[in-house]
Amino acid sequence: MLPTIQTSAATFFLLFLLVGCPAALGGPKPHPHRLPCKRLVFYFHDVLYNGHNSNNATATIVGAPAWGNTTLLAGQNHFGDLVIFDDPITLDNNLRSTPVGRAQGFYLYDKKDIFTAWLGFSFVFNSTQHKGSINFAGADPLMNKTRDISVIGGTGDFFMSRGVATLMTDAFEGEVYFRLRVDIKLYECW
Amino acid sequence: MLPTIQTSAATFFLLFLLVGCPAALGGPKPHPHRLPCKRLVFYFHDVLYNGHNSNNATATIVGAPAWGNTTLLAGQNHFGDLVIFDDPITLDNNLRSTPVGRAQGFYLYDKKDIFTAWLGFSFVFNSTQHKGSINFAGADPLMNKTRDISVIGGTGDFFMSRGVATLMTDAFEGEVYFRLRVDIKLYECW
Amino acid sequence: MLPTIQTSAATFFLLFLLVGCPAALGGPKPHPHRLPCKRLVFYFHDVLYNGHNSNNATATIVGAPAWGNTTLLAGQNHFGDLVIFDDPITLDNNLRSTPVGRAQGFYLYDKKDIFTAWLGFSFVFNSTQHKGSINFAGADPLMNKTRDISVIGGTGDFFMSRGVATLMTDAFEGEVYFRLRVDIKLYECW
Numbered sequence: 337m338l339p340t341i342q343t344s345a346a347t348f349f350l351l352f353l354l355v356g357c358p359a360a361l362g363g364p365k366p367h368p369h370r371l372p373c374k375r376l377v378f379y380f381h382d383v384l385y386n387g388h389n390s391n392n393a394t395a396t397i398v399g400a401p402a403w404g405n406t407t408l409l410a411g412q413n414h415f416g417d418l419v420i421f422d423d424p425i426t427l428d429n430n431l432r433s434t435p436v437g438r439a440q441g442f443y444l445y446d447k448k449d450i451f452t453a454w455l456g457f458s459f460v461f462n463s464t465q466h467k468g469s470i471n472f473a474g475a476d477p478l479m480n481k482t483r484d485i486s487v488i489g490g491t492g493d494f495f496m497s498r499g500v501a502t503l504m505t506d507a508f509e510g511e512v513y514f515r516l517r518v519d520i521k522l523y524e525c526w
Numbered sequence: 527m528l529p530t531i532q533t534s535a536a537t538f539f540l541l542f543l544l545v546g547c548p549a550a551l552g553g554p555k556p557h558p559h560r561l562p563c564k565r566l567v568f569y570f571h572d573v574l575y576n577g578h579n580s581n582n583a584t585a586t587i588v589g590a591p592a593w594g595n596t597t598l599l600a601g602q603n604h605f606g607d608l609v610i611f612d613d614p615i616t617l618d619n620n621l622r623s624t625p626v627g628r629a630q631g632f633y634l635y636d637k638k639d640i641f642t643a644w645l646g647f648s649f650v651f652n653s654t655q656h657k658g659s660i661n662f663a664g665a666d667p668l669m670n671k672t673r674d675i676s677v678i679g680g681t682g683d684f685f686m687s688r689g690v691a692t693l694m695t696d697a698f699e700g701e702v703y704f705r706l707r708v709d710i711k712l713y714e715c716w
Numbered sequence: 717m718l719p720t721i722q723t724s725a726a727t728f729f730l731l732f733l734l735v736g737c738p739a740a741l742g743g744p745k746p747h748p749h750r751l752p753c754k755r756l757v758f759y760f761h762d763v764l765y766n767g768h769n770s771n772n773a774t775a776t777i778v779g780a781p782a783w784g785n786t787t788l789l790a791g792q793n794h795f796g797d798l799v800i801f802d803d804p805i806t807l808d809n810n811l812r813s814t815p816v817g818r819a820q821g822f823y824l825y826d827k828k829d830i831f832t833a834w835l836g837f838s839f840v841f842n843s844t845q846h847k848g849s850i851n852f853a854g855a856d857p858l859m860n861k862t863r864d865i866s867v868i869g870g871t872g873d874f875f876m877s878r879g880v881a882t883l884m885t886d887a888f889e890g891e892v893y894f895r896l897r898v899d900i901k902l903y904e905c906w
Contacts, residue, residue: 401587401588471854486680498686526903589778
């Protein structure tokens with residue numbers, strides 16, 4: 337009977353390993369669990385420079401196509417406009433709430449027949465609650481209610497993080513202001 | 527004799543663990559296998575705006591150095607030109623094949639004495655076959671026959687993917703059209 | 717007594733698995749070790765084009781806000797300036813040392829009231845010592861003595877690498893030259 341017990345123990349460990357370490361084994365099997373190890377929700381607020389709002393602006397056009405310029409978003413759904421931003425991050429959807437960090441980087445509009453963007457930016461935190469940065473990249477088909485971009489890395493409290501962030505346009509006022517809700521789900525936490 | 531069996535089972539599991547989970551163990555050992563868990567080959571087609579092809583153009587210069595402009599690629603191997611694109615992805619090398627997705631993002635030329643580029647972009651799919659996006663970044667020394675960039679993340683069907691994409695210039699027509707073959711090899715699949 | 721031995725072996729393996737494979741298990745537990753699997757220190761040197769140094773320049777402004785241009789860094793802490801670079805990498809802090817590779821990509825200044833940048837670039841190596849590339853992205857609050865960005869991927873010798881790079885401004889001469897020390901710590905090595 338003892339050999340049987342041993343075999344079942346062996347089988348148990350073998351199964352555990354195969355189920356538990358697919359990524360490490362480099363196998364083609366999908367990961368069994370998609371539960372975030374950390375989840376954070378923030379809002380950030382973008383006020384685009386238009387030639388008349390230099391005090392309030394948090395973002396500015398720095399590249400434009402031949403048919404555009406740096407104070408007015410271009411025609412053709414802003415195709416070719418490149419914007420650099422330093423936007424306040426808040427815990428709720430109020431632009432006047434105390435910022436908990438800054439969203440810094442760039443977005444660009446990259447389609448002629450519909451609004452679509454591509455983002456490369458970081459959330460930078462330096463408060464008692466969070467220290468460090470989360471780095472993002474990905475396509476933002478912004479006419480969709482929600483869209484996912486990648487968390488490609490992190491530092492400090494977010495050391496080596498990876499995950500997915502779900503973006504939702506929470507407000508949009510003409511071509512000057514928008515607010516994004518960012519639901520960050522980290523699946524690799526160190 | 528039974529203790530011996532137990533010991534060998536223990537040794538087996540220990541070895542299995544050490545071989546199977548090097549990444550998870552954070553050790554300096556190289557990963558034993560470099561077999562992709564998913565492999566995909568696509569082509570994408572870039573038609574650059576030159577002032578006369580606004581109907582066909584899928585890409586446009588949006589940033590240029592002092593010696594350049596946004597309708598003509600600059601001298602010195604285009605050093606300093608920044609291009610935003612929304613290029614059709616096809617399964618074969620025919621520009622007129624039905625696109626299966628869009629390649630969206632930017633490339634920039636970053637060397638004076640030879641053609642070299644840097645890419646940040648996504649493959650965006652929304653078909654019955656693929657839904658989601660694959661995000662890429664990396665250097666593209668485009669005079670080399672093949673060159674590797676990184677898959678830095680993914681969403682949807684490509685949730686949390688990581689890997690390497692091998693680029694090959696499949697066609698090049700003056701300064702208006704090029705076609706890249708992209709051989710995507712994912713080594714982390716969830 | 718034998719069942720006891722078996723139990724303790726089982727417990728040992730179970731503990732080993734739980735401690736050894738947290739990332740693979742997808743659990744929320746922090747990684748027990750933060751020891752790099754590879755560490756590399758380099759310097760790179762950025763000479764910005766200013767209209768008078770075309771022979772020496774390794775970088776050039778290609779995007780600027782409405783209040784700036786492409787030969788002079790803009791006011792307001794260069795907010796909105798986008799720079800493309802192809803900088804030599806050296807092993808020591810001497811600009812004239814033989815380069816061991818090139819740092820290629822872009823940086824952008826993204827804050828009005830203080831110097832802060834965002835970087836997307838690669839280290840490209842093609843020597844007997846290193847072949848392949850390391851890809852970086854992240855926020856660079858450059859007034860801090862040290863700051864961390866992410867290693868988001870790699871190719872060749874740095875296949876599938878992930879980690880953190882600590883930047884330090886090693887020299888800064890007006891608006892024409894700076895030198896960064898880059899301490900690369902890889903935590904995922906394949």
